Structure formats: C-alpha cells, structure tokens
Amino acid sequence: MSNGTKIQRIPRGGYVTGFPEIPLTPETALLCDENINIRLGKNSETVCPQDPTCKKCANHYHDTKRLLKYFHRGDEERRERLRKWFPIPKGKESRDIIVCSVNFGQLYLFLNWACSCWKNQVFDVRLYTWIIPTDTKTYDILVALGFNAEPLDWMSNGTKIQRIPRGGYVTGFPEIPLTPETALLCDENINIRLGKNTETVCPNDPTCKKCARNYNETKRLLEHFHQGDNERRDRLQKWFPIPKGKESRDIIVCSVNFGQLYLFLNWACSCWKNQVFDVRLYTWIIPTDTKTYNALVALGFNAEPLDWMSNGTKIRLSSKYTGSANSGPHAQINSIAAFASNFAVQMGFYTLLMDVDMVFLHNPFPWLHRSAERRDVLGMYSPRSDNYGFMNSGFLFFVPTEKTKILLESYENLCLIKSISDQQLWNVVIRHYSFRQLTQRILPRQLFFSLWRSAEKYGYNPNVTKVLHTVSVRKASRLVAINQWHFNDKCPFWDKSANDEAIRYNLFIVGTKERP
Numbered sequence: 001m002s003n004g005t006k007i008q009r010i011p012r013g014g015y016v017t018g019f020p021e022i023p024l025t026p027e028t029a030l031l032c033d034e035n036i037n038i039r040l041g042k043n044s045e046t047v048c049p050q051d052p053t054c055k056k057c058a059n060h061y062h063d064t065k066r067l068l069k070y071f072h073r074g075d076e077e078r079r080e081r082l083r084k085w086f087p088i089p090k091g092k093e094s095r096d097i098i099v100c101s102v103n104f105g106q107l108y109l110f111l112n113w114a115c116s117c118w119k120n121q122v123f124d125v126r127l128y129t130w131i132i133p134t135d136t137k138t139y140d141i142l143v144a145l146g147f148n149a150e151p152l153d154w155m156s157n158g159t160k161i162q163r164i165p166r167g168g169y170v171t172g173f174p175e176i177p178l179t180p181e182t183a184l185l186c187d188e189n190i191n192i193r194l195g196k197n198t199e200t201v202c203p204n205d206p207t208c209k210k211c212a213r214n215y216n217e218t219k220r221l222l223e224h225f226h227q228g229d230n231e232r233r234d235r236l237q238k239w240f241p242i243p244k245g246k247e248s249r250d251i252i253v254c255s256v257n258f259g260q261l262y263l264f265l266n267w268a269c270s271c272w273k274n275q276v277f278d279v280r281l282y283t284w285i286i287p288t289d290t291k292t293y294n295a296l297v298a299l300g301f302n303a304e305p306l307d308w309m310s311n312g313t314k315i316r317l318s319s320k321y322t323g324s325a326n327s328g329p330h331a332q333i334n335s336i337a338a339f340a341s342n343f344a345v346q347m348g349f350y351t352l353l354m355d356v357d358m359v360f361l362h363n364p365f366p367w368l369h370r371s372a373e374r375r376d377v378l379g380m381y382s383p384r385s386d387n388y389g390f391m392n393s394g395f396l397f398f399v400p401t402e403k404t405k406i407l408l409e410s411y412e413n414l415c416l417i418k419s420i421s422d423q424q425l426w427n428v429v430i431r432h433y434s435f436r437q438l439t440q441r442i443l444p445r446q447l448f449f450s451l452w453r454s455a456e457k458y459g460y461n462p463n464v465t466k467v468l469h470t471v472s473v474r475k476a477s478r479l480v481a482i483n484q485w486h487f488n489d490k491c492p493f494w495d496k497s498a499n500d501e502a503i504r505y506n507l508f509i510v511g512t513k514e515r516p
Helices: 061-073 075-085 104-119 136-144 215-227 229-239 258-273 290-298 330-346 365-371 402-417 422-431 475-481 496-504
Strands: 098-102 129-133 250-256 283-287 350-354 358-360 377-381 391-398 440-442 448-451 467-470
Touching (some): 098 104, 129 136, 215 330, 215 402, 229 330, 250 330, 258 290, 258 358, 258 496, 283 290, 283 330, 290 496, 330 391, 330 402, 330 422, 350 365, 377 448, 391 422, 391 467, 402 422, 467 475
Parallel strands (some): 098 129, 250 283, 250 350, 377 440, 448 467
Antiparallel strands (some): 377 391
C-alpha cells in the first residue's frame, strides 16, 4: 500500500466525505451571509451589511493578518523546538500537550494554574505546556521558571510596526498571490489585448484554464517540484552561503536541456574569457535530463538533482533542440526556471533569471544593484508593440522585496495557463492592474543588448555592452560573426558531447542573411 495505490487508511475520525477538503477562508465561509449562517441572538461578529465575507467590518483584520503572517515565518524552527520539548514516547503515534498564550498582566492567573497542578499532585505542568508569551517580561519569567516558552523573535520585527520593505510599502498591492481564478487574464474587460495575444484569449472562460493545453502537465511539474523544497532549501544554503554581515547575495537561475547545453556552456566560457567571474559560484542550474545533469556536475556546477522529475510526474521533456524558437520543450523548461526563481526570491536571494543564450562581456551585478535601489524588478528591453514587449523575460533581475515575492508567486501560479510563450505571459502579468504599484525599470539597450538583426546599428559596442542576449534563431552563427563564440576546447567548460549535439542539428550553420 505504501507506493502508488492511492488508498488512504481510514482516519481515526472516520471518512471525511462531505467535509471540506481544504480549509475555509472568509471568502469561502461567508459567515456574514444570513442566508447561509443562522444568527443566534446577539452575534456582532457575523453582522456586516453588504459584505458576506465580514472583512469590511472586521476591526482587527490587518493586525491579525500580520500576526498570522509573521507567526508562520518561524514554523521550521518552531517544529524543531516542539519535537525537542515534547518527544513522542517510543511505540506511540502522538502525545498530549497544553497550549496557551499570556501577557504580563494575566501571568498571575497562569501561575496559579501551575501551582494548582503542583498542590493537587496532578503533574509537572512544564512537561506538557507550550506557552506563548506576548512580551519580554513574561518570557523572561517563564524561562526562569523552567517553562517551554516560545521565543519572541517572530514578534520583534514587523507585527505592530512594519518596517518599510526595500521596494516600499505594499499598500494597494495584492496581499496574497493571484491565481487563474483571481487574475482572470482572459477577461478582456480587465486585460487589454495588444496585437497577437494567444496566451490570454479563451472565449467564455476568463480564467483561461479551458484553453490552456499544458495546464495539467504544468500543474504536475509544479506540484512535484515543490515536494523537494526542504532538501532544496538546505542545498541552496550550502551552495550559496550569505557572507557574514550581509543580508543576502546574488544568484543566477536558469534551466537547460541537452540540446541547448552548448549555449549555456558558451555563456560560462564567455565569463571565463572576459574574466567576469567564476560562474559556478553564482549559478543554480536546473537540468531537465540525465545527460545534461551528468555533464554539469562533472564540470563543477551546482545542478539541481533530477529526483523530483524521476517519480510521478509522468512528464518526459525532450532533450533535443533543433534551432527553432518557442518550440519543443521550450515552454516547460522556462516554467521550471520560473519556479526555481520564485523559490530563490522567497529565500531572500537577489535573483537573476536568465535564458542560456547569453554572453557576459562585463560583470552586470554592480550596475544592476545601483539601478535596483527602491525597485522590485529590472528587465532587459524587448522592443515590441504587442504583448511580447516591453520587457524581455529572458533576463530579469529580482530584488527580494515583499512585492516581488507576491508577484513571482502569482506568476508561478499563472504559468499553469501558459501554452508556449513565457515572454507574452510575463508581459501580460506585469501589466495586470493588481501590479501597477510594482516598481520596475527597463535596462538600457546598449548595456543589456538583445542581439537581433544588425548588432552595430542598434548600439552594440563590446567596450560598453555588459550582456548580450541572442534572441530568435541562428544563435551560434550570429555570435561567431561578432567574435563572441567562446565554447571550444581551450575553455575549462568544454564538453565535446554538447558540441557534437549542436553539430548534429546543424546549429553552427550560417543561415540566410539577416535583414539590416
């Protein structure tokens, strides 16, 4: 029964058929809808004219929401404390504990209860009680008396007086991430359609779900990716330690299959050739096939293990790349990169999400940090008039602000409705009315250059340009033409098998002359 049967043991309380499968919220409980909830006598808590959710009449809604948010930030450490304080006896499934909360004014009552247990020889209350004090004086007394008192660190910052997040206040910004059901990206009354817009056109379904051909596949990817979050968090902390005295650090996130490995390794070679930095110290790479994983590990990269994909996803992403844009496994590979970027930002990293068809001529991070002051997102310019512009989703720098975290959690949820173009979905999402207070900047084109058509005409200068992004097709041949192809046997990141794969699909052949 342990693997694959999908047959659950009967819970001790019997089956839960007809019981909610997910917890209720104010929006689903509708406690102030008198047609649903019968009012018994005086019932001020659930009387709120014209608001069945009760939220408009809830005097402490925002205070309590902040308390809840900050309380759960310490859940991992709290879980370890409770296991230490209240170990489950050998051979038992569980044990009893007593939970209460107290301030200094009512501490005398709590201690009288403890004394009653001592006087009446009931038990040693310290062996059973988890007490949550709400002020320092109470905490110090309880600890001195030997009680298991919850530390106050979760309350010390942000609950009553919020610090200003690095991106400014989030007033008027979504407090919880958007989903297909709340974003309504296919409601043309909410989202203006600019030119070609296949991702958010779905007649009679404002959620877009009915027209999302990869919905179930992407949902499985997302669910299985996050099943390994605890181990992933430990890996990232080990791979990318935060320097002493610093709050955060930079990491680069990208995803790749074997067919595009030659492009990723050319980027690594460009950093080596141009003496930018050792990319292995910055890069978290998510491979999508075994051959790519083995090659990356052999070269010393921090490559995400494939165990999350190996069981249960029932998705096998192609390892091929034939040179065409937006084809094959492109959509899912970019979705995986988005999931990973969100994870890194939630951990507090300054995160550069980028495609693998890059060349670094100079270190972009000092410039990015100077431009990121009081901003949430920086992005490369995409010179288009439709929903594929204005920001290039292949090079995005995320500052780990509260707004950015909500934005990326929303974007991850909305990847479920994506068919092929992350570029279009990203630009639709950041135009959404909910995110109008997002502080963003388009990076200067000459410094962060999209290599498309004629390089020099559009401002490319190897002495000035910091980053090249080789958009569209014939990537390698165009980089060769401007002397920016560095993947060869002189580079420490050389891998013959990746080079042979590119040759197999004629990816170095110069095509027809590009339009000027």
